Amino acid sequence: MRLTHIVNEGFQSLGANKIRTFFMMAGTIVGIAALTVIMAMGKGTEEKVMERVNNFGVRVIMVTVGGGKGHSPPQEGVTTLRLEDAAAIRELVGGETEIVSPGLMRRAMPVKAGGSQTQAVIHGIEPDWHDAWDWHNRDGDPISAEDTATMARVCVLGKTVRETLFGETDPTGSYIQIGEVRFMVKGVLESKGTSPMGTDFDNRVLVPLTTAMRRLFNQDHISYVRVKLSDPAQLEAIGERIRALLHERHRIRPPEEDDFAIVTASDIAKTARGISGTLSILLVALAGISLVVGGIVLMNILLISVSERTREIGLRRALGATQGDIFVQFLAESLAITLLGMVLGCLIGWGASTVLGKLLKTPMLISWEPFVLAIVFSLLVGLFFGIQPARRAARLKPVEALQ
Amino acid sequence: MIEVIDLEKTFSNGAVATRVLKGVSFGIAEGEYVSIMGASGTGKSTLMNILGCLDRPTEGIYRLNGIEVKDLEDKDLSRLRNRQIGFVFQQFHLLGRSSALKNVMLPLIYADDYPEDAEQRATQMLQSVGLADRIHFRPHELSGGQQQRVAIARALVTHPSIILADEPTGNLDRKSGLEVLAIFKELNRQGHTIIMVTHDEATAEHADRIIQLKDGSISADRKVAEPRNAANELEALKSGEGDQ
Numbered sequence: 001m002r003l004t005h006i007v008n009e010g011f012q013s014l015g016a017n018k019i020r021t022f023f024m025m026a027g028t029i030v031g032i033a034a035l036t037v038i039m040a041m042g043k044g045t046e047e048k049v050m051e052r053v054n055n056f057g058v059r060v061i062m063v064t065v066g067g068g069k070g071h072s073p074p075q076e077g078v079t080t081l082r083l084e085d086a087a088a089i090r091e092l093v094g095g096e097t098e099i100v101s102p103g104l105m106r107r108a109m110p111v112k113a114g115g116s117q118t119q120a121v122i123h124g125i126e127p128d129w130h131d132a133w134d135w136h137n138r139d140g141d142p143i144s145a146e147d148t149a150t151m152a153r154v155c156v157l158g159k160t161v162r163e164t165l166f167g168e169t170d171p172t173g174s175y176i177q178i179g180e181v182r183f184m185v186k187g188v189l190e191s192k193g194t195s196p197m198g199t200d201f202d203n204r205v206l207v208p209l210t211t212a213m214r215r216l217f218n219q220d221h222i223s224y225v226r227v228k229l230s231d232p233a234q235l236e237a238i239g240e241r242i243r244a245l246l247h248e249r250h251r252i253r254p255p256e257e258d259d260f261a262i263v264t265a266s267d268i269a270k271t272a273r274g275i276s277g278t279l280s281i282l283l284v285a286l287a288g289i290s291l292v293v294g295g296i297v298l299m300n301i302l303l304i305s306v307s308e309r310t311r312e313i314g315l316r317r318a319l320g321a322t323q324g325d326i327f328v329q330f331l332a333e334s335l336a337i338t339l340l341g342m343v344l345g346c347l348i349g350w351g352a353s354t355v356l357g358k359l360l361k362t363p364m365l366i367s368w369e370p371f372v373l374a375i376v377f378s379l380l381v382g383l384f385f386g387i388q389p390a391r392r393a394a395r396l397k398p399v400e401a402l403q
Numbered sequence: 404m405i406e407v408i409d410l411e412k413t414f415s416n417g418a419v420a421t422r423v424l425k426g427v428s429f430g431i432a433e434g435e436y437v438s439i440m441g442a443s444g445t446g447k448s449t450l451m452n453i454l455g456c457l458d459r460p461t462e463g464i465y466r467l468n469g470i471e472v473k474d475l476e477d478k479d480l481s482r483l484r485n486r487q488i489g490f491v492f493q494q495f496h497l498l499g500r501s502s503a504l505k506n507v508m509l510p511l512i513y514a515d516d517y518p519e520d521a522e523q524r525a526t527q528m529l530q531s532v533g534l535a536d537r538i539h540f541r542p543h544e545l546s547g548g549q550q551q552r553v554a555i556a557r558a559l560v561t562h563p564s565i566i567l568a569d570e571p572t573g574n575l576d577r578k579s580g581l582e583v584l585a586i587f588k589e590l591n592r593q594g595h596t597i598i599m600v601t602h603d604e605a606t607a608e609h610a611d612r613i614i615q616l617k618d619g620s621i622s623a624d625r626k627v628a629e630p631r632n633a634a635n636e637l638e639a640l641k642s643g644e645g646d647q
Contacts, residue, residue, distance in 0.1 A: 002512070002513075002514075002515070002516075002517060005512035005517055006512060006513075009512065012500075015500075016500050311494075311496060312498060314496075315492075315496040315498075316509070316513070317457070317481065317484075318455065318457060318484060318490050318496075319484070319485065319490070319509055319510040319513055319557075320481050320482065320484050320485020320486070320510055320513035320514070320561075321481060321513045322477060322478045322481040322482075322513075323477050323478075323481075324478070325481075325513060397458075398457045398458075399452045399457045399458045402457070402492070402496070
């Protein structure tokens with residue numbers, strides 16, 4: 001076909017001046033590579049966000065003692081959150097299927113067994129803790145309602161504590177000492193590993209909440225109430241009602257600062273998405289700029305090339321090329337440059353994503369979207385910045401071009 | 404085949420209008436070998452551009468095979484050039500990065516239908532100008548005379564009705580020039596119509612007829628009583644070299 005041959009003429013000219021061709025491609029390469037990295041980074045971040053939301057609990061509202069914004073751990077030393085608050089929240093939430101689980105936590109408590117000693121986080125819990133956190137025993141029995149009722153001196157160990165104190169032997173039925181109090185080990189939790197921040201989730205000991213409050217720490221306040229709803233759509237509404245309830249119970253009048261914090265799964269998603277969203281937009285803008293700048297460079301070099309090749313253009317016209325033929329040839333050249341640049345950009349972006357992901361320990365997720373975007377963008381750049389040089393080439397008068 | 408009646412061409416540069424052709428009339432029949440001769444500035448290049456459909460006349464009529472050129476669109480002019488006219492330029496105008504073969508094939512890509520046997524045709528043309536063994540050479544690997552012969556092959560590949568040569572020997576030494584002129588003579592003998600633009604009387608006399616331009620008008624239009632024979636002159640030149 002006629003068009004094929006003319007397009008091919010455009011492609012052929014790329015090999016003529018390789019250094020120049022490279023410069024014309026540079027902007028596209030950088031832009032597309034940046035785009036690929038950005039998209040991989042954005043996708044990776046989003047993935048991480050979803051992981052964090054999932055870790056937090058998709059249907060969960062955390063009420064923690066102590067003010068402040070965001071998802072902060074309970075502040076020790078603030079004593080205003082009580083079991084009565086938890087009861088009021090339970091009443092507010094209602095429903096058989098909803099879980100309202102109050103808990104108490106204390107960090108860095110000395111824990112001993114036999115000759116071994118370690119420091120662990122002590123959690124005072126109620127039996128529905130396991131369901132509230134989706135975290136169950138691997139061995140032995142969980143903390144029971146009877147244990148809570150009788151303030152039993154029993155405990156369930158996290159994997160790390162078990163390994164430190166008992167090695168490979170089965171700890172069930174053995175005794176450990178937390179502070180000055182002896183506890184019988186009922187079971188061992190499943191392992192949850194380490195958080196991205198480096199916190200060892202398995203370095204914990206669960207005891208009945210009542211036991212922790214009365215026998216261990218002698219305190220009336222708790223650290224948090226974890227609410228798990230059956231319907232995630234209700235998260236924000238219920239969260240706000242809990243806030244209002246606690247304002248009333250604690251006699252807080254906004255703008256007075258809260259002595260508690262409420263964080264829902266949607267809050268986590270929102271902040272995390274917000275960050276990845278703005279980041280993506282910012283970086284996409286960056287890629288856009290390099291594509292535009294690259295396009296301008298491309299256009300200018302093409303314009304130079306057109307004026308250098310007037311004789312060639314004149315000759316082609318004399319041999320029968322129409323204005324349209326010349327236009328198509330130069331546009332094809334421009335498109336070939338950006339498409340080739342795109343392929344290189346994608347490859348470099350792909351490589352850079354992998355390397356950067358490892359170097360910066362940032363999650364990177366390579367997906368098909370950036371490649372589709374890359375094709376679209378490079379075509380757009382090639383078309384947009386190729387039109388002007390192609391038009392100039394096409395408009396050269398054959399008589400003048402041949403002189 | 405070619406009818407030129409009262410042809411005028413005026414170039415305007417701002418307020419200054421220059422009349423380069425001031426009413427030129429002649430006809431060229433099929434199979435003629437014509438030189439258009441004149442010193443520089445007499446309008447012969449302008450006339451050549453118009454005859455080659457690279458430019459349009461300001462006034463007057465130019466008919467090529469019965470087609471009135473003046474009112475044609477760019478697309479039709481391009482098609483006319485592609486089909487009817489084979490150009491040979493003083494500077495050869497070959498694409499430097501393409502082989503002789505590709506250069507000869509170039510006009511074919513602008514044809515309405517790209518011929519299946521394009522490569523064969525181009526090879527044949529190169530053979531006919533004596534370059535069978537130079538098919539894959541690039542222009543810079545060829546001598547000036549050889550480059551001009553590639554250009555002639557290129558002009559012939561579309562089977563045009565006219566060969567339009569603009570100072571075809573201007574950049575060549577005497578021997579290469581004679582080789583080119585010998586090819587023209589042979590092409591003319593085969594029935595090709597050839598129009599050669601030149602400022603050199605000795606070159607012009609290889610044609611059968613000379614149209615002499617002076618100051619934008621035809622000052623003479625005459626038959627050459629005894630056209631020079633390039634092939635014979637070439638022989639003489641070679642034997643002369645041999646004697647020395």
